[in-house]
Amino acid sequence: MLRPRASRMQRAAVLVVTVLMWSSSHMAAAQGGTPTEASKQAGLAAWQQMYSVLTNPRCINCHTATDYPEQGDDRHRHLFNVVRGPGGKGVPGLNCATCHQGANADSTGVPGAYNWHLAPLSMRWQDGNDKILPSADICRSVSDQSKEGLDIVHHHQQEPLVLWAFEPGRRRDGTARARPPLTHEEFVSATRTWVEAGMPCPSNP
Amino acid sequence: MQTYKLTVNGQAKEVTVDPSTPLLWVLREELKMTGTKYGCGISACGACTVHLAGIATRSCVVPISLVGDRAIVTIEGIGEDRVGRAVQDAWISEDVVQCGYCQSGQIMSAVALLKSIAKPNDANVEASMGGNLCRCGTYVRIRKAIMTASQRLA
Numbered sequence: 001m002l003r004p005r006a007s008r009m010q011r012a013a014v015l016v017v018t019v020l021m022w023s024s025s026h027m028a029a030a031q032g033g034t035p036t037e038a039s040k041q042a043g044l045a046a047w048q049q050m051y052s053v054l055t056n057p058r059c060i061n062c063h064t065a066t067d068y069p070e071q072g073d074d075r076h077r078h079l080f081n082v083v084r085g086p087g088g089k090g091v092p093g094l095n096c097a098t099c100h101q102g103a104n105a106d107s108t109g110v111p112g113a114y115n116w117h118l119a120p121l122s123m124r125w126q127d128g129n130d131k132i133l134p135s136a137d138i139c140r141s142v143s144d145q146s147k148e149g150l151d152i153v154h155h156h157q158q159e160p161l162v163l164w165a166f167e168p169g170r171r172r173d174g175t176a177r178a179r180p181p182l183t184h185e186e187f188v189s190a191t192r193t194w195v196e197a198g199m200p201c202p203s204n205p
Numbered sequence: 206m207q208t209y210k211l212t213v214n215g216q217a218k219e220v221t222v223d224p225s226t227p228l229l230w231v232l233r234e235e236l237k238m239t240g241t242k243y244g245c246g247i248s249a250c251g252a253c254t255v256h257l258a259g260i261a262t263r264s265c266v267v268p269i270s271l272v273g274d275r276a277i278v279t280i281e282g283i284g285e286d287r288v289g290r291a292v293q294d295a296w297i298s299e300d301v302v303q304c305g306y307c308q309s310g311q312i313m314s315a316v317a318l319l320k321s322i323a324k325p326n327d328a329n330v331e332a333s334m335g336g337n338l339c340r341c342g343t344y345v346r347i348r349k350a351i352m353t354a355s356q357r358l359a
Binding site: 079085092093094095098101102103106109126192 | 315
């Protein structure tokens, strides 16, 4: 009777230790500890997945460095003389909310989500000529802001405008807008992997 | 078809329409308030501008299903507002209008501007009014009227 009980206790102890080791390694990495080479490589791979989403038109069209947002898969300048405005929400009389409502208006082709606005210039992912910044540059920007308090996993998981990118609605002609290359679940998973790996960034080419 | 309760210029209204119907057509066809104009239908010209919860809004692209309980103010009601009255008076005294088709939208955008920026400069006017087109080219008089209204409201 004693041996099975001891065996069960041993197995339970091994399980507890394994869980603690896994948790501590992930927490250490997430808190700035030294990630292993393997986790760093996994983090870099995850970052490239994130980069493919962040630079997709559904995301980057509102992460400009210029005084205007962009539109469409060709990232053309937003029509109708729309400008950034002091808070990234346009100007009085021509706010983002002048057209963009709290949800997609598929019958009129206008995309929408709660609090439609441009990303702040601190989160620009293009240069002043609308050229997409290299992976390393955007990575450092996101990493720096995460270290300054931005909860990037939460942002990618919950922010309504991020969620919109994966449900971008239909154009006026009824065709669906193209979505980012990952599903939202894959995007959040990649973000979590990158954070847990210590937010590694590629080197500049 | 669905029934919606709206507040238009302070009055309760009820309409039964398809949820995808743009607010513009609810105003014009259901409520017979034809002061708000159809110009382009794609929010490119600003002729259909109304205020939705105080925000200048292109009514041609907002389905009625997304209006919710936000108060709607149109050109028919903007004169009840102090700023709206001042803008309309300035429009008359500066003789802004030529054909007039775009002017209800111009006035709605101008009121939104002056409610946010009491003393706008030329750059403010250009940015805020940049989405309202006028084929008659009354832009110079529009700017002057906005400045006149601003001075009178000070």
